[in-house]
Amino acid sequence: MENVITAIRVVPLEHYVYLSFLLFCIGVAGVVFRRNTIIILMCIELMFNSVNLLLAAFSAHHSDPRGQVFVFFIMLVAAAEVTVGLAILVMMKRYANSVDVNQLNTLKW
Amino acid sequence: MVNTGVLAPLVPLLPLLGAVVIGALRRRMGAVQAGALATAMIGAGFAISLVLFAGFDTAAGGTTVRLLDWMAVTGMDIPLALRVDALSLTMMLIVTGVGTLIHLYSIGYMHDDPRAATFFSNLNLFTFCMLVLVMGSNFLVTFVGWEGVGLCSYLLIGFWYTRPDYNYAARKAFVMNRIGDVGMVLAMVLLFHLFGTLEYAAIMDKAAGMRWNDPLLVTATLLLVLGATGKSAQVPLFTWLPDAMAGPTPVSALIHAATMVTAGIFLVVRGSVLFELAPFTQEVIVWVGTATALLAASIGLLQNDIKKVLAYSTVSQLGYMFVALGTGAYGAAMFHVTTHAFFKALLFLGAGSVIHALGGEQDIRKMGGLKGKVRTTYLTFLAGTAAISGLPLLSGFFSKDLIMAHAFQHGPEVFVLLLIGALFTAFYMFRLLFLVFFGTYRGEAEPHESPITMTLPLVVLAVLSVVGGVLNLPHLFGGNEALKHYLGTAAAGIANEELVLSAATEIALMAVTLVLVALTIVLAHARFVKRTTLEGDPAAMPPLKRLVAERWRIDELYARLFERPYAWLSRTLHRIGEERVVVPLMNGVGTVAIRTGQALRKLQTGNASFHLLAMAAGIIIFLLITLLTDPR
Numbered sequence: 001m002e003n004v005i006t007a008i009r010v011v012p013l014e015h016y017v018y019l020s021f022l023l024f025c026i027g028v029a030g031v032v033f034r035r036n037t038i039i040i041l042m043c044i045e046l047m048f049n050s051v052n053l054l055l056a057a058f059s060a061h062h063s064d065p066r067g068q069v070f071v072f073f074i075m076l077v078a079a080a081e082v083t084v085g086l087a088i089l090v091m092m093k094r095y096a097n098s099v100d101v102n103q104l105n106t107l108k109w
Numbered sequence: 110m111v112n113t114g115v116l117a118p119l120v121p122l123l124p125l126l127g128a129v130v131i132g133a134l135r136r137r138m139g140a141v142q143a144g145a146l147a148t149a150m151i152g153a154g155f156a157i158s159l160v161l162f163a164g165f166d167t168a169a170g171g172t173t174v175r176l177l178d179w180m181a182v183t184g185m186d187i188p189l190a191l192r193v194d195a196l197s198l199t200m201m202l203i204v205t206g207v208g209t210l211i212h213l214y215s216i217g218y219m220h221d222d223p224r225a226a227t228f229f230s231n232l233n234l235f236t237f238c239m240l241v242l243v244m245g246s247n248f249l250v251t252f253v254g255w256e257g258v259g260l261c262s263y264l265l266i267g268f269w270y271t272r273p274d275y276n277y278a279a280r281k282a283f284v285m286n287r288i289g290d291v292g293m294v295l296a297m298v299l300l301f302h303l304f305g306t307l308e309y310a311a312i313m314d315k316a317a318g319m320r321w322n323d324p325l326l327v328t329a330t331l332l333l334v335l336g337a338t339g340k341s342a343q344v345p346l347f348t349w350l351p352d353a354m355a356g357p358t359p360v361s362a363l364i365h366a367a368t369m370v371t372a373g374i375f376l377v378v379r380g381s382v383l384f385e386l387a388p389f390t391q392e393v394i395v396w397v398g399t400a401t402a403l404l405a406a407s408i409g410l411l412q413n414d415i416k417k418v419l420a421y422s423t424v425s426q427l428g429y430m431f432v433a434l435g436t437g438a439y440g441a442a443m444f445h446v447t448t449h450a451f452f453k454a455l456l457f458l459g460a461g462s463v464i465h466a467l468g469g470e471q472d473i474r475k476m477g478g479l480k481g482k483v484r485t486t487y488l489t490f491l492a493g494t495a496a497i498s499g500l501p502l503l504s505g506f507f508s509k510d511l512i513m514a515h516a517f518q519h520g521p522e523v524f525v526l527l528l529i530g531a532l533f534t535a536f537y538m539f540r541l542l543f544l545v546f547f548g549t550y551r552g553e554a555e556p557h558e559s560p561i562t563m564t565l566p567l568v569v570l571a572v573l574s575v576v577g578g579v580l581n582l583p584h585l586f587g588g589n590e591a592l593k594h595y596l597g598t599a600a601a602g603i604a605n606e607e608l609v610l611s612a613a614t615e616i617a618l619m620a621v622t623l624v625l626v627a628l629t630i631v632l633a634h635a636r637f638v639k640r641t642t643l644e645g646d647p648a649a650m651p652p653l654k655r656l657v658a659e660r661w662r663i664d665e666l667y668a669r670l671f672e673r674p675y676a677w678l679s680r681t682l683h684r685i686g687e688e689r690v691v692v693p694l695m696n697g698v699g700t701v702a703i704r705t706g707q708a709l710r711k712l713q714t715g716n717a718s719f720h721l722l723a724m725a726a727g728i729i730i731f732l733l734i735t736l737l738t739d740p741r
Contacts, residue, residue: 032722040721104717 008060016057023050037092037099041085048078113161117174117193120157120201121240123150128233131226140225144216147229151212151236155205162198167598170194173246173310180249187307192246195599199443199592200243200375203450207367208236210566214458215359217563218465222357228268232363235261239368243375247307248297251376255293255340258369259286265364266356278355285349289339289373296332299325300383309379316382323386330383330390333376334397341373341427344401348664351408351420358461361416365423366454371446374427377434378443378596384434391435395519398431399526404661406533410540411644411658414471415460418541422497423453425530429512432527438515438606440593444581445512447592448504451577452496455570459490462563463545468554474643475552476545482556485564487546489571494542496574498535499626504577510619511583514608517618528622535629543637585615 023046030043052071059067089099096103127150131143138146171194180187191197212232219225238257245251260283267279301307303325304315319326337343342350350370354361364370377384377394384391405424412418426449433442464471466483480487496505509531517524550556558564582588593606608615636642644650647658656662714720 028725032718032725035718101717101721105715107713107715107717 005060005063008057013057013061016054020050020054020057023047023053035100035102037089037101040101041082041089044085045078045082048074113164113172113193114174116157116161117172117191117244118176120154120161120205121191121237121244123154123157124233124237124240126150128230128237131233132230135224135226135230138226140220140222140229141216143226143229144212144219147233148209148212148216150233151205152209154236154240155202155209158198158201158205161193162202165193165195165198167195167595170598171197171310173308175246184305185301187247187249189250190246190308191244191250192309193244195595195597196375196378196443197244197599199447199596200371201240203371203447204236204239204243204367207450207454207570208239208363210569211359211363211367211454211458214362214461214563214566215357217560218359218461219357220560224268228265228357231261231264231268232359235265235363235368239372242372247309248300249307251379252293252297255336255372255376256290258340258372259283259290262286262353262360262364262369265360266353268356268360272355275355278349278352282349282353285346286339289336289346292332292335292339293376296329296336299329299332303329312380313382316386319386321386322388326383327387327389330380330387331393333380333383334390334394337373337376337431338397339373340376341370341431342401342424343373343397343427343431344404347401347405347424348667350424351417351660354414354416354420358416358457358464361420362454362457362461365420365457366450370423370427371450374430374434374442374446378439381439385437391437393435395432395435395516395523398428398433398435399523399530400428401425401431402428402530403526403533406530406537407657408660409537410533411647411654412537413474413644415463415473415476415541415545416457416471418473418537419453419456419460422456422534422538423449425534426453426497428530429509429527432516432519432523433512436515436519436523438512438608440581440590440596440606441508441511441515443596444592445508447580448496448508448574448577451570452493452505452574455489455493455567455574456497458563458567458570459486459493462486462559462567463490465559465563466556467552470552470554473541473544476550477548477552477641478546478550479556480546482550483558485558485567489564489567490546491542492571492574494538496577498538498630499531499622501623502578504574504580507578507581507583507586510622511581511608513622514610514615514618515606517614518608518610524618528625531622532625532629535626536633539630539633540637543633544641544643547638548641585612 027043027045027047027050030046031040034040034043052074055067055071055074059065059071092104093099124147127147131138131146135143171192173190173192175188175190177189178186179189212229215229215232219228222228235258238254238261240254242251242254242258245254263279263283266282267276269275297307300312303319304312306312306315339346350365353364356364384394402425405421405428409418409421409425412421426445430442430445430449433439433445462483463476463479463486466479466486467476470476492503496503499506499509513524513527513531516527579588581590581592583590610618644658647655650658659665712723
């Protein structure tokens with residue numbers, strides 16, 4: 001364990017922040033601009049994990065285990081979210097015979 | 110020794126029980142069953158009152174029966190308590206005694222009314238409220254009964270609710286009473302401020318330490334008088350009482366004789382100590398009473414409805430009682446309350462018997478010559494008429510003369526005005542008697558004598574009207590004013606009441622009154638028996654007579670002064686406030702909401718990726734705001 005933390009500390013903290021920011025932006029861009037629902041779900045996962053990475057990095061650098069504990073919780077929530085999301089995806093495929101998010105346009109005034 | 114603590118609450122509770130039971134079973138009870146139960150309940154109340162009366166120790170002054178704590182907080186203790194003393198016992202005996210006779214009479218009078226059970230329920234409730242009023246040991250308990258009789262009078266006056274004018278009369282009674290009630294409430298607040306209690310006994314004790322003519326006390330007593338003028342139908346709030354004739358005749362008898370209108374007199378006697386300290390208020394009472402006595406008596410001269418004549422006569426007699434109160438003659442006022450209860454109940458029930466005999470006819474122009482046809486009614490009505498006119502040795506003679514003597518002692522001008530009122534009284538009462546029972550019959554219906562349940566109360570009341578004077582026989586006639594001394598043990602003010610006129614003056618006053626009354630009766634005889642004078646259409650009369658026949662146009666005056674401005678104000682406020690301000694404002698709020706909604710709902714495109722974009726944009730915007738405005 002000590003080795004892992006030492007290994008993480010080898011890289012300066014700023015680099016983690018830049019990487020996380022980049023991953024998060026990719027996630028946001030994917031959610032906003034892609035039409036395939038599977039890709040959107042994956043992009044959401046990407047955003048989760050960018051945050052997880054950041055939490056783990058700060059946790060190691062500050063010698064505070066709470067950040068890593070929080071990562072586990074987020075993973076749990078993300079797993080649940082993916083379950084629901086994939087179920088919706090299956091229903092959507094059956095209903096509209098497509099996974100194009102623009103097909104979901106009946107929820108309006 | 111009588112157990113007052115157990116018996117006293119039973120007196121009001123029995124009629125209440127009757128009211129509840131009859132009210133609950135009103136659809137299953139016939140008129141006779143309901144009437145019998147109601148009569149039994151109040152009759153039992155009368156019997157208990159008699160027992161209490163017999164066992165009452167005047168030396169003790171009075172007993173307070175505390176039933177429940179009502180309002181008990183720091184600095185304020187108002188219990189639900191009853192007070193048994195000479196004053197409340199006298200009123201209890203009148204209310205339950207005369208009330209029993211009226212209930213009994215109603216069984217005959219209401220026997221074919223489909224809602225008779227409801228009627229008896231209301232009648233019992235009325236009696237209950239009046240008993241609470243007279244038995245309360247503090248102003249607030251009295252006030253409960255005070256409001257209760259107002260409510261019951263509304264229910265009973267408007268008993269035949271299908272007639273709109275009857276409903277109007279009931280509402281009028283209620284509203285007029287309400288004006289007086291405001292005075293009563295304000296008076297209670299002031300008295301609590303002054304004395305820190307509303308208990309009669311405590312106020313009496315503390316009033317001894319009050320300054321004479323204290324401005325606050327004068328205000329409080331004036332407000333009490335306002336309350337009393339409402340209930341006791343004095344100028345300016347008297348117009349409801351003649352209209353209250355809309356109710357069934359027994360109700361009129363109950364309102365006019367035993368209950369309701371005596372409440373105002375009772376209240377002033379209860380607070381006699383306070384009034385003794387406020388001479389200005391007393392002067393006001395004297396003049397209110399005098400004005401009422403004269404005004405109402407003059408209106409009575411030209412009325413054609415048998416019940417209206419009696420109604421104005423009641424208003425006028427209440428004026429006499431007020432004069433007595435104002436001159437400090439509380440005993441005389443209570444004496445007149447008592448005798449008036451006898452003969453006015455008698456007269457109203459007699460009038461009811463006549464109306465019943467003629468199948469609902471109330472216009473005296475369509476009566477006449479009933480003397481031989483309804484013999485018992487005639488004889489008893491004669492006794493009542495003689496008593497109210499003050500013929501010698503009848504009850505009204507003693508009570509009215511006592512008031513007149515006190516008025517003379519107060520000021521000869523009051524005496525003269527009251528004398529004129531008394532002459533009016535004799536004139537209109539004998540006019541009524543002559544037009545109804547003498548001459549030839551002018552109606553169509555076939556008259557028949559009323560059943561025994563109706564004539565029996567008449568006979569009992571006739572006897573009481575004749576001999577009622579012995580209750581308070583003056584020294585001049587070998588008595589010792591028993592009622593006054595009895596009441597003196599309850600209300601301290603009565604003890605101060607003393608007639609200091611010499612016997613010669615008293616006899617002279619009496620003689621003048623009697624001669625003039627006799628002349629008036631002769632005049633009435635000449636006008637209504639020798640030749641039958643019937644009043645025609647008021648429009649054809651000379652101006653002054655027309656004004657009197659149209660009841661001095663007081664109702665029209667009130668309509669002009671209050672009703673019309675109020676209606677105008679309401680209409681104007683509706684036109685400006687409602688139509689120009691409130692309605693546009695409310696509609697504007699609605700319109701704005703609708704327009705905003707219509708504009709904003711365009712955002713709901715239903716496109717999931719657009720929603721995602723909006724969400725992401727929102728988060729980013731909030732994030733930026735947070736970052737940029739963070740003070741660190």
